[in-house]
Amino acid sequence: MAADTALPAATDSGATGGTRATRTIRRVKYNRREAIAGYLFITPWLIGFLVFTLGAMIYSLVISFSNYQLATDTAQPVGLANYQALIEDPKVALSLGNTLFYAVLAVPLEIIFALFLALLLNRVGRGAGFFRTVFYLPRMTPTVATASVFLLLLNGNQGAINKALAAIGIQGPQWLQDPAWVKPSIVLMTLWGVSGTMIILLAALKNVPTDLYEVASIDGAGPIRRFFSITLPMISGALFFNVIVLTIAALQVFDQAYLLFYRDQVQAAPEASLFYGVYLFQQAFRQFNFGFAAAMAWLLFIIIMLISLIQVKISNRFVYYEGERN
């Protein structure tokens, strides 16, 4: 941040307004040629944002109030009909429920597992690089490859996972058929690739000043006390960041569910595997109900915004930001 020496005046920017008087003052502050050059440099993003983000969102809002027909590229306004259909379609509620359930199951497990691995790695010293590489390899594996292996590993009758469970006397479930085990199956796949979260937490752990532990040790704090009083608060920023990012990802889960259950349109997939992202995809690109799909997308957007907002509010109460002290 110290390097941010670009004119300090720019910190309070008001492109949109002010009286003529303030505008004149501002004009003095900004070097005109430099400002024009700045706008030129950010033009690619600006075009992309206006067309593919803002434009697309407005377009999708318009479509959600119409019965868009792909073949004729026509859209007649239908008012709230798509949103009405959304409420009446039991599969929307079902897929939303499945997705929320999955998120509630997956996110805490991902965080705990990633933190556990990061703590293990943080204290290894020599050899950490090797283990970090090993833990990271699943993340380099394309999801299709992961899914095709787990499809076989999770096979209820012959899969390696159930064979291993049988060896210790446990009758494994029909992972991919039993509705109760569909989501844990996907969680298992996700946990295998949890190393991205682990790396972020590891970086946060490395930034905890070691003298804090020294002082705490002298004061007689044991390892558990040190973990809860120093480590957790000091990495709480990274933890909450991961919670938010992982939640957004979990609410949009698609690839794994599609590959395990929906790629083959012959076999009936268990209802428990119908996630919101999958149903939205089906409605848009299999049924071509674009109006309905756009309404679904907006509902998801609002839900994700609300959940993120709540998470940010909660995090503001608990997270310790070192920057605030400076």
Added chain:
Amino acid sequence: MSTTSIFARPATLTGRVVRWILLIAFSALFLYPFAWLLAASLKPRGQVFDNSLIPQTFQPQNYVDVWNQLPILSWMGNSLLIAILAAGFVTLSSSVVAFGFAYFSFPGRNILFGLVLATMMLPGAVTLVPQYLIWNSLGLVGTNVPLWGMNLFGSAFYIFLQRQFFLGLPREIFEAARMDGVGYFGLFWRMALPLSIPSFIIVFVFEFQASWNNLQAALVYLNAGSADQFTVPLGIASTMTKFSPTNGGHGDYQFVMVAALLVTIPMLILFAFAQRYFIEGVATQGRKG
């Protein structure tokens, strides 16, 4: 950033042993699917499910047969082309934009940069349908353009990452270059770019991997076309279906495993060469929070 923490001192021998046992146990768990995959790819059809990590019957012929069964080379070629275009374009466009945000001051800069950050949180599902309709109205559905086209306009996280990097460069060198008569674009092209190769590589390898892995876009834009146009994720997904007994296949999972392994290898090679850039890039994600 002292990594030799004081933990080394109080850690008991038992603690160290337990930690190493755990690390080795988890490594085995993380590596097991790879070993299983490799073993299964070398087995005859009937033995795929015997779960032995050493095939009873070695059948390396699978690796020959798979080329006759599947157009894997086309898939890898398509994915490679798309990944290079996607990664190349996004690296260049993001750093141009990032330099605009880092070096210049102009009215509205911070609000606009706030918008960049905000789009990072935007769920992709929201723009999926309208983006499809935009590409459709341009007549580009069924081509690979939608799989890299948007990368011409920069991408939020990469803009953020490159901007951080540019802000770390001493401003004095740019001022000195200005004095020598270097133009604004020259500042970017001749000074900022050469100095930020590491962050360039981070962005490139990240996007390369993301592109190689991108199933949904391929499903949306290429699924209706011929199998020769498929990308790797789409190809493997169709392979999983093709050999599935529920779909009339004979359960030739050994071919699926060979294909899965072959498309993973380029990513492992990429990781071997660019590991520190991946790690650095992921760690940076955490710092934006």
